[in-house]
Amino acid sequence: MQHLSNLVRSLSESETLKMAKISRELASQGLDIINLNLGEPDFDVPAHIQAAAKQAIDDNFSHYPPVAGYPELRKAISEKFKRENNVDFAPDQVVVSTGAKQSIANVVLSLINPGDEVLVPTPFWVSYKDIITLAGGIPVYIKTTVATDFKVKPEQLEQAITERSRLFMFSSPSNPTGVVYTKEELQGLATVFARHPQITILSDEIYEHIQFARKHETIAQFPEVKDRTVIVNGLSKSFAMTGWRIGYIGAPKWIAEACEKIQGQITSGTSSVMQRAAITAINGDLEPTLKMCAVFKKRMELMVELFSKIPGVKFAIPEGAFYIFPDVSHYFGKRNGDTRIANASDLAMYLLYQAHVSLVAGDAFGDPNCIRIAFSISEEKIAIAVERIRKALSELK
Ligand SMILES: Cc1ncc(COP(=O)(O)O)c(C=O)c1O
Numbered sequence: 001m002q003h004l005s006n007l008v009r010s011l012s013e014s015e016t017l018k019m020a021k022i023s024r025e026l027a028s029q030g031l032d033i034i035n036l037n038l039g040e041p042d043f044d045v046p047a048h049i050q051a052a053a054k055q056a057i058d059d060n061f062s063h064y065p066p067v068a069g070y071p072e073l074r075k076a077i078s079e080k081f082k083r084e085n086n087v088d089f090a091p092d093q094v095v096v097s098t099g100a101k102q103s104i105a106n107v108v109l110s111l112i113n114p115g116d117e118v119l120v121p122t123p124f125w126v127s128y129k130d131i132i133t134l135a136g137g138i139p140v141y142i143k144t145t146v147a148t149d150f151k152v153k154p155e156q157l158e159q160a161i162t163e164r165s166r167l168f169m170f171s172s173p174s175n176p177t178g179v180v181y182t183k184e185e186l187q188g189l190a191t192v193f194a195r196h197p198q199i200t201i202l203s204d205e206i207y208e209h210i211q212f213a214r215k216h217e218t219i220a221q222f223p224e225v226k227d228r229t230v231i232v233n234g235l236s237k238s239f240a241m242t243g244w245r246i247g248y249i250g251a252p253k254w255i256a257e258a259c260e261k262i263q264g265q266i267t268s269g270t271s272s273v274m275q276r277a278a279i280t281a282i283n284g285d286l287e288p289t290l291k292m293c294a295v296f297k298k299r300m301e302l303m304v305e306l307f308s309k310i311p312g313v314k315f316a317i318p319e320g321a322f323y324i325f326p327d328v329s330h331y332f333g334k335r336n337g338d339t340r341i342a343n344a345s346d347l348a349m350y351l352l353y354q355a356h357v358s359l360v361a362g363d364a365f366g367d368p369n370c371i372r373i374a375f376s377i378s379e380e381k382i383a384i385a386v387e388r389i390r391k392a393l394s395e396l397k
Helices: 006-010 015-028 047-058 071-085 099-111 127-134 154-160 183-194 253-266 272-283 287-308 344-355 379-394
Strands: 094-097 117-122 138-143 165-171 200-204 229-234 247-250 371-374
Touching: 015 344, 047 272, 071 094, 071 247, 071 272, 094 099, 094 253, 099 127, 099 165, 099 200, 099 229, 099 247, 099 253, 117 127, 127 138, 138 154, 154 183, 247 253, 287 379, 344 371, 344 379
Parallel strands: 117 138, 117 165, 165 200, 200 229
Antiparallel strands: 094 247, 229 247
8 A cells, every 4th residue: 555645745746857757768769859958057067176075085074064064164155155245144054955955945844834825936946836835835926927027026026925924935046037136126125025024035046156147136135134034055056066965055043043953854964075075166266157157158148049030939038047938828829730739838748749859848937838948058959959949839830
């Protein structure tokens, strides 16, 4: 007899992983599938960080580390917050975790009781919804569309807030849209939060260093919310270290302590070796990151140029991260032979079978009119992929 918990049954299957599985199957049949759903940089970990990991093994960093992270690493992160973001988080306000995903889960599980409302602008990063579900919280979606540049307006936020609102979570730069809130826009949101002291803000800044338009701004800089903002960040995207599993938070002390408590019962903290290497990454220079970012910027420009030529497709110009999130609703209701496109999921399947490109429907991100395309592949492949998409779409009548 198989007894699965209600909890696990309430979680959705990862849409990204599902598409990746089907495209692998098609590729194994010999089809040339271009993968546009890779949520990670296609770069190597910078050499000085690799060397630090090897050194940590030689130096026998093999025992359980402190749950919240090595003191040197928490200090390095505290200094990074000051140096790069001009925000004060003392080392005891920093908790290092097994990726930013665990950091987010720690925060949500620390703050949310069943029935509490969590405000989430759509489109959102897929895991937000399921992490909120895990905690028994109720996601309250604040809808944004391509027409408003996928950004929440202060009036919209004000309207969505109720007595039960406990947490607001968002990412800027955004996965899946690539849009980035300006300082003024963040100030607008902070002004609303000033009137609602019961709400904590989770600011997911994992794409901090992959930005194309201007310097990074954090909502934590505003005095009206500083004492109740948790910054989530990590090394996955900035240093191409997705597999090394290092994420962290800067948080009010009481939240940091709660996260440490949860983590102490679930993982006992993240890998000792990777933490030692993370010290080098955080204290080291950002040259390799900046180079990687320049490559992403060129790819973004190419994506924008090519997608601009496809009729009926609308999108916000990505200012950060490595995704573009076109609204493809123009093609809903059209058909190619026996294949009819009712929604973004149909379109994603159609493009997989017809154009041999693998991408994710926007439904998983809370926007059924869009598809998400990652540009973590070469410019050469981008050009081929977008041409295939253009051709397949032109065959829909
Ligand atoms: C917006 C956002 N937050 C958090 C994460 C999780 O990152 P990590 O690899 O550090 O768990 C991702 C990864 O795709 C992401 O896109």
